[in-house]
Amino acid sequence: MDKHAMMQELVRTLNEKDLFNGAWLYAEKGEVVSKGVSGFRDPEDTLPVTEDTVFQLASVSKTFTSAAVMLLVRQGLLCPEDEITKFFPEIPYPGVTVRHLLNHTSGIPDYFDDDEWFIRIWKEEKRVPGNDEILRFLRETEAKPYFAPGEGLEYSNTGYNLLALLVERLSGIPYEEFLQKNIFEPAGMTSTRCCHIRRDGVPFENYARAAVFEDGRWVADIDSEKYGVVTAFDGLNGDDYVYSTIFDMLRWDSALREGKVLTPEEQNIMYTPGKLNNGGDAVYDEDDGLGYGFGWAVGRDENLGLVVSHSGGMPGVATWFERFIDADRVLVILASRDYRDVRAYLSFWDGMEAIARDRKPEPVVTIEDIEVKNPDRSKWESFCGKYEHPEDTDLILDEVFIKDGELYAGAIDEDGDEMTFRLYPIGEEEFGRKGGMLELKFGDGCVTYSGFSCRKL
Numbered sequence: 463m464d465k466h467a468m469m470q471e472l473v474r475t476l477n478e479k480d481l482f483n484g485a486w487l488y489a490e491k492g493e494v495v496s497k498g499v500s501g502f503r504d505p506e507d508t509l510p511v512t513e514d515t516v517f518q519l520a521s522v523s524k525t526f527t528s529a530a531v532m533l534l535v536r537q538g539l540l541c542p543e544d545e546i547t548k549f550f551p552e553i554p555y556p557g558v559t560v561r562h563l564l565n566h567t568s569g570i571p572d573y574f575d576d577d578e579w580f581i582r583i584w585k586e587e588k589r590v591p592g593n594d595e596i597l598r599f600l601r602e603t604e605a606k607p608y609f610a611p612g613e614g615l616e617y618s619n620t621g622y623n624l625l626a627l628l629v630e631r632l633s634g635i636p637y638e639e640f641l642q643k644n645i646f647e648p649a650g651m652t653s654t655r656c657c658h659i660r661r662d663g664v665p666f667e668n669y670a671r672a673a674v675f676e677d678g679r680w681v682a683d684i685d686s687e688k689y690g691v692v693t694a695f696d697g698l699n700g701d702d703y704v705y706s707t708i709f710d711m712l713r714w715d716s717a718l719r720e721g722k723v724l725t726p727e728e729q730n731i732m733y734t735p736g737k738l739n740n741g742g743d744a745v746y747d748e749d750d751g752l753g754y755g756f757g758w759a760v761g762r763d764e765n766l767g768l769v770v771s772h773s774g775g776m777p778g779v780a781t782w783f784e785r786f787i788d789a790d791r792v793l794v795i796l797a798s799r800d801y802r803d804v805r806a807y808l809s810f811w812d813g814m815e816a817i818a819r820d821r822k823p824e825p826v827v828t829i830e831d832i833e834v835k836n837p838d839r840s841k842w843e844s845f846c847g848k849y850e851h852p853e854d855t856d857l858i859l860d861e862v863f864i865k866d867g868e869l870y871a872g873a874i875d876e877d878g879d880e881m882t883f884r885l886y887p888i889g890e891e892e893f894g895r896k897g898g899m900l901e902l903k904f905g906d907g908c909v910t911y912s913g914f915s916c917r918k919l
Contacts, residue, residue, distance in 0.1 A: 465817050466496035472813045473500055475826040481806050484670070484780075484797030485511055487708035488818060491790045492716060497708060503670035503798060505680040516653055516666045516705050517796035520774025522783045523656070523704035525714075526641055527622050528564055528757025530629045532728050533644055539632040549628055553600045557611045560628070563621035564756040565736030567744050569607035572618045576603050577695070584694035590661040593630075593637065593699040596623040615736065615744040615754065619701035626700025637699045649717035654706040660684055660696040666705065670798035672778030680799065682778075688879075689777035702776065708794050715785055715792040732756035733770050733787065763819060766791070782811065784818070793818045803828050804898050829886045829896045837887040842869050845891075845904045852914035857900060859911060869893065871902075 469488060476482035483501030487494060499511040534540050540549075542561035547553065555570055562568035573580070579599055583591050591599070600620070608616045630637045638656040646654045657665055672683040672692075683689050696703070706714075717723050724732075735753020736744035746754035752761045758770040767788025774781035782795040793814060801807035806828040813823030842864060851858045851874075861872040862885070869885040885893035891904045902911045907918050 463817075463820065463822065468817050468823060469496040469814060470498060472810050472817075472823060472826060473498060476500075476806065476810050479803070479806065479828060481801060481803055481828075482797065482810065483511065483673075483799035484517065484795065485513065485515060485708045486796070486814070487712055487792075487794045488814075489712055489715075489792050492719075494712070501799065503668070505671065505673040505682050505685075507680075511670060511798075512668060513709065514653065514668055514707055516669045516707055517781065517798055518659075518670075518672060518702070518774075518776065518779050519704045519706055519781050519783075519796070520702050520776045520779045521619075522772045522774040522781045523702050524622050524700070524757045525772055525783065526645055526656070526704055526757075527625050527629070527700045528732055528755075529645055529724055530637075530640055531560065531564065531625055532724055532732060532756065534629060534632055536728065540628070546624060546628070549631065550597055550624070553597055554604070555600075555607060555611075559611065560625070561736070562611050563618075563625050565615070565744060565754045566617050566621060566746070567612050567615050567736050567738065568618060568621050569609040569611055569613065569616065570600075570618050570620050570624075571605040571608060572616075573599060573620045573623070573695075573698075576605055577691075579603055580694040581691050584691070590658070590693060590695075590697040592697040593623055593627055596620065596627060596698070610739075612739040614738065615746060617746075619698075622700035623698050624700070626698075630699075641704070645723055648722050649710075650713050651706065651710040651717075654704065654710045654714075656699065656704045658696045658703060659705070660693040669705070670796075672776065673799045674778045675800055675802050683776075686777065692777055702774075706796075708796060711783060711794045711796075712792060718785075719790070733758060733760050733768065735760045763789075766819060780807075784815070786818070791818060803896050805829055805832075805894070805896075808899070829888075829894055832888050832894070833886040834888060834890075838890070839867075841891065841904075845869065845909070848919040849909055849916045850919060852912075852916055855912050855914060857898075857912065859902065859909060859916065862909070871895075 477500050485499045487497040501511050503509045503511050503515050544560050546558050558568045580591055626637045629640055633640050641656045673680045674686050674689055676686050683692050733755050735755055738744050743753055746752045746759050752759045761769050763769050766786050769786050771784040778800055780797040784793040806826055809826045816823045846862050848861050849859050856876040858874040860874055863870055871885050872882050883895050888894045893902045902909050908915050
């Protein structure tokens with residue numbers, strides 16, 4: 463199978479619909495099989511993306527944080543079973559170990575649950591909080607843990623902020639400098655930095671600015687009315703803020719395979735999924751059966767063996783780094799604009815992964831591809847109105863109404879922010895959303911979505 467041609471076709475399909483802006487690379491046994499770029503690195507569409515364009519990695523950065531921690535373990539400066547109150551006695555989370563932080567079983571809340579603390583400092587004190595202030599954040603907010611240490615798995619960026627702070631304190635040098643000297647330079651990653659672009663400025667000549675779609679046009683994340691607050695978090699480390707290229711990420715894969723940074727034995731520890739106190743697996747992704755090791759999602763392919771990966775996402779940023787350990791393959795996707803049609807982007811993502819697994823991809827599908835053409839609108843008026851709110855859901859459908867002849871929904875997201883989106887008919891009484899995979903079914907004075915049935919008020 464011609465993997466390069468198939469990957470190019472997937473990207474071409476998205477390009478036609480203005481749905482992919484970034485770069486990709488796929489390699490087998492160290493040899494590049496497919497690579498390419500698409501779009502622009504500025505919201506104004508004046509600077510084309512090139513193969514050496516530098517992208518924000520978002521949470522893919524956690525693979526470097528966990529590697530830094532393992533280097534400290536090698537030096538005897540800590541061990542995974544050390545309780546973090548040994549190093550940070552001022553924070554109220556007894557029993558949490560370094561291991562718990564690494565595999566997200568600590569129960570320490572994610573700072574995004576209380577992000578107003580950072581936004582307030584940024585706006586009122588006119589500065590961006592540094593990573594050392596994560597301890598102050600935990601003390602002042604007194605955020606209750608999700609669960610007791612080791613009783614569950616809940617993704618927490620805060621845990622990786624603490625790990626970065628631990629690296630800094632035990633090594634005696636800034637976290638950014640530690641990564642540069644101990645990981646990026648040994649790996650030959652000459653275009654990679656841990657830095658704070660929104661706070662300090664851009665150190666790269668070929669940087670892709672994160673962009674979001676707002677009011678019918680692309681705008682830089684910092685200029686967005688909704689997402690401009692991203693600057694408030696740009697002083698943090700450990701969970702994000704490593705910037706790299708597709709070729710440097712290939713070098714990171716090669717450096718790990720060749721033992722330039724970590725030994726095979728150290729990596730085996732990192733690729734071991736976490737366990738809960740009851741001895742059961744700490745499941746990271748139930749749909750794919752993934753566990754979470756030290757900075758890596760861990761799974762197995764029945765034909766290709768051990769696979770470790772990490773995704774990354776921020777406003778205007780979508781990244782993917784997948785390493786096939788036994789088969790010696792690697793897939794890198796770096797994007798610097800929001801995916802406006804989630805269904806299409808996920809089918810693109812699934813298609814790239816299918817090709818990497820020696821399978822033919824399914825066609826990219828957009829919401830427009832599956833919407834009913836010339837639908838019967840006679841019942842739409844009966845769908846309109848306010849609906850009761852379910853509990854424990856990430857998105858609440860509040861109201862349905864007709865605008866310019868189309869059906870729309872007013873909703874409330876998990877942060878309590880109001881949003882409006884068009885509902886596309888995908889069946890007689892079924893509707894889908896372009897900005898997500900949400901599907902709604904109307905009938906008998908109620909609407910069903912996300913496993914909830916809500917009455918019209």
